[in-house]
Amino acid sequence: MVTTTATPPTGTRSSLLPLVVLSLCGFTSVTTELLPSGLLTRIAADLGTGIAGAGSLTSVYAAAIVLTVLPLTRFTLRVPRRVLFAAILSVFAAANVLVALSPTLPIAITGRVLAGVAHGLLWATMAPMVGRITSPARAPRAMAIVFAGTSLGLAAGTPLGTLLGQALGWRVAFLILGGVSAVLAVFAFLTIPKVSPDTKRPLSLARAARLPGVGLIIGGWAVMLLAHFAVLTYIAPFLEHAGLGDMVGAGLAILGIAGLAGVALAGRVPRRALFAGLLAAPTLIVAGLLGLGVLPVNLTAAVVLLSVWGAGYAAAAVFDQQVVLVVGHEAPDTVTSLSVVAIQLGIALGAALGGLTVEALGVAWIPVTGATFAAVSVALRMRLRRYLPRHHTPTTHRI
Known part of the structure; x- marks a missing residue:
């Protein structure tokens, strides 16, 4: 490279x-x-x-x-x-x-x-x-x-x-x-700009995975996806259980629209505040999901809590990808490909976890399960501070 x-x-x-x-x-x-x-x-x-x-x-x-x-x-x-x-x-x-x-x-x-x-x-x-x-x-x-x-x-x-x-x-x-x-x-x-092809032997997958901070951010991202899809996969039966079955389609649209707002806000966070954003975004997911799980959910509450969840999820993805490129700057394509695999596994495990929650505890507990794993994701991210100095500027790679 x-x-x-x-x-x-x-x-x-x-x-x-x-x-x-x-x-x-x-x-x-x-x-x-x-x-x-x-x-x-x-x-x-x-x-x-x-x-x-x-x-x-x-x-x-x-x-x-x-x-x-x-x-x-x-x-x-x-x-x-x-x-x-x-x-x-x-x-x-x-x-x-x-x-x-x-x-x-x-x-x-x-x-x-x-x-x-x-x-x-x-x-x-x-x-x-x-x-x-x-x-x-x-x-x-x-x-x-x-x-x-x-x-x-x-x-x-x-x-x-x-x-x-x-x-x-x-x-x-x-x-x-x-x-x-x-x-x-x-x-x-x-x-797409013309950029030169790779002429240097890339890092192996094992070496790329061992780069400082890579395991933490990929793990934190995967667990966040697990939490998100544990709830999203069963959002229709949950809303029906809450007496809001008519807003399933609207609920998905709210998540997406709030996600656009979350992405816009994440784009305005300066690079020096990357770590703060990295923690704040999934904390919003925790708040939104926990609210859905423990508060009385009427139409107004559902709109607010879905918006908080959707904005936090979309913003977290922006921050996560930035951190992947920072800690994985020696092998950005390889590290990003590792994150893609982890994300897909997180999605699959999240859907399975949601199903297990429904079978064992009932549909009402799905948001609480999601909030718990989202909190785990926040905890993993807290250890990334040492790898994100305030004025870190990775070398630009061209391939």
Whole structure:
């Protein structure tokens, strides 16, 4: 990996457009990941399978990420970034079209596996790219721009895709998503800056994982995702239990909209206050989930507590990714790929934990379980202070 001290672009025009494109890449990937959830019954009926069979379109997506992101990240280290991003988005386009045209479930699963492979590689390489096209001082706002796409995918992309699927058919929704991905592939190739390919042997996975602070931030992020998805996976039955079954769709939108606000706030936190933000954001998750679990939940309380939870979650993701790049600056792509694997495992374990909570304690206890693990995430982060000096500025890497 070539390490340079060249100054990143100082003008906002030179770096804003690729950041917006990267944000749209995040939007597309999140929408692709979550779209089957809103159209599951229609997909199952059309493909001649049950709900569980159609649900495999989501599980194989996550499995593909976990199994391929580490080797693919290392294999593509020497590929110019603009070429790589264009290729990733082209795979997204082909995968979504394949799903849309699938006559049977196995073919649809093949398309979802391809999309999962592209998703993992995209997120393993996107955040390090942000660090290469912006200066350290602008990193918080740049990361906020990119992560806004994730929240927008949850707040608007998935609901809009679901509405399109319900009105025009689920295949049309996937075709449109494939077309958007193809257009983005062209924009990525035209806007992502030309940067040199890797010419230095990268750190091994084991050495990258042992870099000071890497295990703490990746572990803290994974536990936060575990807490988040333990509750999110069962948010519908929880709200129904609270007598708010009619606001399930609105509740998901509130999480996404509040997430956009959280991302915007995180982008305004100066780099010297990174540690404070790293602790404050997941503390909001604890507060929101604990409130849902122990307070009487009416419509007003639900809106407020969901907003606190959603803002904290989205902001925490921005801070976590910044810290990953700081402590893992010797091998940003490898460390980020490790975080992607940990995140997917956290999501899977979170869904399982939510199910166990429902079986053992009842649906009312799900937010309390989530709040407990979110507090564990805060505790892990508290040990990161030593690795985040106030004026730390990692060397810029270009690959």
